[in-house]
Amino acid sequence: MGAPQKETVPCSLTEVMSEQLAKHLQLEDELSAFPSTAVNNEPLITGDNIDTSSDLLLAQMLQMEFDREFDSQLRLEEKKYNGDSKVSISFENYRMAHPYDDSDSSDDEVDWQDTRHDPYGPDKPKTTPKKGFTGKGKNITTKHDEEICGRRNTARMENFASEFLVGDGIGMDLKLSNQVFNSLKQHSYSEQRRSAKIHEKKEHSTAEQAVDSKTRLLMYKMVNSGILEAVNGCISTGKESVVFHAKGGSIDDKIVPEECALKVFKTTLNEFKTRDKYIKDDYRFKDRFSKLNPRKIIRMWAEKEMHNLSRMQSAGIPCPEVIILKKHILVMSFIGENQVPAPKLKEIKMNSEDMKGAYYQVLNMMKQLYNECNLVHADLSEYNMLWHDGKVWFIDVSQSVEPTHPHGLEFLFRDCRNVSTFFQKAGVAEAMNAFDLFNAVSGLDVQASNEAEFVAAIEALEKINEDHVQKRGKKASFDQSDDGGPPIINDE
Numbered sequence: 001m002g003a004p005q006k007e008t009v010p011c012s013l014t015e016v017m018s019e020q021l022a023k024h025l026q027l028e029d030e031l032s033a034f035p036s037t038a039v040n041n042e043p044l045i046t047g048d049n050i051d052t053s054s055d056l057l058l059a060q061m062l063q064m065e066f067d068r069e070f071d072s073q074l075r076l077e078e079k080k081y082n083g084d085s086k087v088s089i090s091f092e093n094y095r096m097a098h099p100y101d102d103s104d105s106s107d108d109e110v111d112w113q114d115t116r117h118d119p120y121g122p123d124k125p126k127t128t129p130k131k132g133f134t135g136k137g138k139n140i141t142t143k144h145d146e147e148i149c150g151r152r153n154t155a156r157m158e159n160f161a162s163e164f165l166v167g168d169g170i171g172m173d174l175k176l177s178n179q180v181f182n183s184l185k186q187h188s189y190s191e192q193r194r195s196a197k198i199h200e201k202k203e204h205s206t207a208e209q210a211v212d213s214k215t216r217l218l219m220y221k222m223v224n225s226g227i228l229e230a231v232n233g234c235i236s237t238g239k240e241s242v243v244f245h246a247k248g249g250s251i252d253d254k255i256v257p258e259e260c261a262l263k264v265f266k267t268t269l270n271e272f273k274t275r276d277k278y279i280k281d282d283y284r285f286k287d288r289f290s291k292l293n294p295r296k297i298i299r300m301w302a303e304k305e306m307h308n309l310s311r312m313q314s315a316g317i318p319c320p321e322v323i324i325l326k327k328h329i330l331v332m333s334f335i336g337e338n339q340v341p342a343p344k345l346k347e348i349k350m351n352s353e354d355m356k357g358a359y360y361q362v363l364n365m366m367k368q369l370y371n372e373c374n375l376v377h378a379d380l381s382e383y384n385m386l387w388h389d390g391k392v393w394f395i396d397v398s399q400s401v402e403p404t405h406p407h408g409l410e411f412l413f414r415d416c417r418n419v420s421t422f423f424q425k426a427g428v429a430e431a432m433n434a435f436d437l438f439n440a441v442s443g444l445d446v447q448a449s450n451e452a453e454f455v456a457a458i459e460a461l462e463k464i465n466e467d468h469v470q471k472r473g474k475k476a477s478f479d480q481s482d483d484g485g486p487p488i489i490n491d492e
Helices: 019-033 055-082 146-159 178-204 213-224 294-314 352-371 408-425 434-442 451-472
Strands: 228-237 241-248 259-265 322-326 329-333 385-388 391-394
Touching: 146 178, 213 228, 213 322, 213 329, 228 259, 259 294, 294 322, 294 329, 352 391, 352 408, 352 434, 408 434, 408 451, 434 451
Parallel strands: none
Antiparallel strands: 228 241, 241 259, 259 329, 322 329, 385 391
């Protein structure tokens, strides 16, 4: 027979639609689902089945029964209190702790991580005695045993650098021979040194369109001291430097141009490894040249451009005006307008008359540079000449040398070849060839039927010039008083 069905109490439609009545009926159904506190299926405490000779045992049993009733009533109160709320409040902290409650986990259960097998070594550490072996007779095992050494080498791989990925050997009984382990160890050391070298290089070198921390600090000091008002973005990059645009301030009540150019020389020699030949044989800097310290070479390189620009400015050659030099940062006037740099001759499109006028300007400037400034540009091309305000401007003279340089005439001939080739391709009929342009600029009369003979004659003149300079003695290096140049800030 089935359970007796409850008789349904008839109610009106109004009562059915009542939300309060619906909640009351639902709560009664939920409360009826819990066992009544008055009903207890466990055996009663009687003298037949319980030893009642001990008062302590009776008291514990009564307390246990009371705690059960209290916890059951507490669950009902909790359910009634929370109702249908999404946020419920737990009464668990008010429950009684029963000594008879069994824990869900047995005493035999332990963490799996404590019992997993270590494939790299034995289950229990074995120490090798002082005599160096264990066992007797044929069962002797020394510390050089192949399996012991293999497992030990595998375990020692965990001590490698974190950058060296050794993998996960859980579940595999790996044994590495000494030869393999030593090879991996040396490779790990090599990778660690290479990683440190790359990190140091990135931290201490001026990369393309970026500066290192020391260079940023120098730029911040310029802004804080009032020399500059602000440093804007990068406007040009090259193999030797990065150029930024900046707003000028003042130096000792001297007004700095409104627009300035910050030329930051790169402190890495990777992109311009041959720059030492332009400076180590220059008699102005030969005694100070040191190939052991790249940063000092870069500062000397920046100082060299400052002196060369000062000479050109004194001779009236259009070039950037030097404001100040601070270590490897050279502050100059900006050639351009509204943060837009002047175009290079390679980029500008001019008619034949303007191109012809530009050619004669370049010719006169090369003569001035050689005769009045006693300099050879050494890297003159359409990429290092700007067109601004109807004039040609020379830039990038850090590699410029004196004609007495051991390779000065070779550099001059290279400049003449670049200039002659560019203007001849531009359609200037009056442009001289490289041989005639060299003789016109230098005032020499070198005759040759081809370029090889011409270069040989130039090298012979350089050899004579070098012997003459060595007999006279080294030229004294000039300082800023010779050029009337700007001040040099040296924080060291």
